[in-house]
Amino acid sequence: MTFENLNLIEPILKALKTEGYSNPTPIQAKSIPLILQERDLLGCAQTGTGKTAAFSIPILQLLHGQQSTEGRGKRPIKSLILTPTRELALQIGESMESYGKHTGLKSTVIFGGVPQRKQTDALRAGVDILIATPGRLLDLMSQKYVDLQHLQIFVLDEADRMLDMGFVNDVKKVLKVLPEKKQSLFFSATMAPEIMKLADTILVDPAKVEVTPVSSTANTIKQAVYYVKGPDKRKLLLHLLNNEEMESVLVFTRTKRGADRVARDIAKAGVTAEAIHGDKAQNARVRALNNFKARKTRVLVATDIAARGIDVDDLSHVVNYELPNEPETYVHRIGRTGRAGASGIALSFCTADETPYLASIQKLISKNVPVVDNHPYPLTAKDFAEAASTIKEQKQKGGRGGRGRGGNRSAGSGNSGRSTSANSNRPAGGPRNGGGNRSNGNRSHSNASKANA
Structure with a gap:
């Protein structure tokens, strides 16, 4: 199967071709047609299976089809993607920009740990798609920078990690202000009872997609x-x-102090290394990740939570x-x-x-x-x-x-x-x-x- 078989529009196919993508992963092949039918979706897929594209691509296509009927003026937020970590939010934001570069749609990412000015300026200018972490979203909602009354598509990504990090109450606060009529997409690597209970409060008659259970590791x-x-x-x-x-090399430690210690020891031995974890300033985290992606840094030492979203x-x-x-x-x-x-x-x-x-x-x-x-x-x-x-x-x-x-x-x-x-x-x-x-x-x-x- 190719992406052409999924009835995607030419602007998205052109972007995918530029990115070097030709064949969808199983989660993409199963999810994209269902989302394009405007179904609610419950997706279970472990990291590395391509689920970011599984929801990003159809969201772009659904919203692109509405642009010709819209008048001029400030763009209302039509899709909200809620995700637990800053790194993952940035990754989703990069994916949206890559896949949607020819669609004319605007997206932005908001997260805590940095000054809000740049983020609020983008919101004032108007965005179609908002990618957010829970804390900063609630903060900017309370300051009246975020208006979700025109929302059409809501995505809760990495739901299991949301619960692990104690964000469940923040998620519930966000859910209370969302329009009742909307399409909802729920993705999680695991489907424990508490995850299913949360899904039941969000989804209406959802289609279910499960790819590569968490108990399996890739044969590759x-x-x-x-x-x-x-x-x-x-x-x-x-x-x-x-x-x-x-x-x-991505090295995992259990603690933030352990990550700092290991990175420091490696660097002393003459190997380029940096640590990334929740106590690092956001600018430092972004810089470390960019250095690692650009191969300026050979070893990145991370804690589990910080590593979510490292692609x-x-x-x-x-x-x-x-x-x-x-x-x-x-x-x-x-x-x-x-x-x-x-x-x-x-x-x-x-x-x-x-x-x-x-x-x-x-x-x-x-x-x-x-x-x-x-x-x-x-x-x-x-x-x-x-x-x-x-x-x-x-x-x-x-x-x-x-x-x-x-x-x-x-x-x-x-x-x-x-x-x-x-x-x-x-x-x-x-x-x-x-x-x-x-x-x-x-x-x-x-x-x-x-x-x-």
């Missing part, structure tokens, strides 16, 4: 895990960065410096590479006490992540034994400890194969996961193709 992404002590993670990362094929061409590697305690987050993280059918590489560092997290991840994705044994900073049997003892004590005390979802059970342990000399020191139910898929040093990722966004 080569995954590997390195068992390593916490203090040795920095040295292991620098060792891996000696591989020149790691051209563009980088040819991202060769994702590195989980720290494994997430929620296995779905792992899928989101590594989905930053291997996008839209391209290939990519995801490497994870795992300490002995992080093995429950790895077990939960492997259970979710229904596969064992291959283990790289041959590296300079391997764990010992003593490390695993001490970690197992600590986890056991914490469980007996009723604490969660370092346990991820799925507990201390090994995913797929019955299929991990017999112990070999390379993994015989590992405790059962922990690092033997993937033992039958061992890789040898940097060869586990040196020959993989680079990712394409």
Whole structure:
């Protein structure tokens, strides 16, 4: 299937051709016709599947068809796209500009953390499509800069992250002022009960589209895990960065302070690196992301929330410096590479006490992540034994400890194969996961193709 098969108008097809797009992704092929029919839509798709274009393209087409019937004067806001992070808002704004460059429609992005003057000037001039984060939107609504009474299309994007970040009350405040008659589009990477409850308050008889469940990882992404002590993670990362094929690397940490520390350590070693997280000034975040996209910066270190919306061409590697305690987050993280059918590489560092997290991840994705044994900073049997003892004590005390979802059970342990000399020191139910898929040093990722966004 091509975009021509979706009955798109020539101005949009021309823009897509300029961007090098010819074939829609599954979420685009399924969603665009339904949205063009002016149906409400409930879409479930993980990061990297192309859902921004899935709603941006049909919105542009629907609004473009109205322009000839409109009189002159200030443009009323006809579409609102609500999204949780500044980075994602900017990405959507860039997409709208790219796909709509020949339509004559105007869009703008508003978000907090920066002076509002430039944003309010754009609103005064009139825009057709408004992309906003919840806090700044409510602020400018209270100042009477935003009028939504003429709204026709509402999009709630990354709904699961909205809830994670505590924006649900802000979303409800926005919903109260929207016109009752409108087309609503709801996108989320997961569909937990609380997400469905929110969707039910927004959508009317929606069409439902589900593509690539969150439990799956793209086959084009080569995954590997390195068992390593916490203090040795920095040295292991620098060792891996000696591989020149790691051209563009997105590193994930759990905390903002951790992101700053890792970026600082990498930079001291002579590798260009910057950190991006919620405590950074907006200008600094935009600059860091632009430097990374332009390949001025080789390594970008990010927290999970800040990374939502990072869309980088040819991202060769994702590195989980720290494994997430929620296995779905792992899928989101590594989905930053291997996008839209391209290939990519995801490497994870795992300490002995992080093995429950790895077990939960492997259970979710229904596969064992291959283990790289041959590296300079391997764990010992003593490390695993001490970690197992600590986890056991914490469980007996009723604490969660370092346990991820799925507990201390090994995913797929019955299929991990017999112990070999390379993994015989590992405790059962922990690092033997993937033992039958061992890789040898940097060869586990040196020959993989680079990712394409």
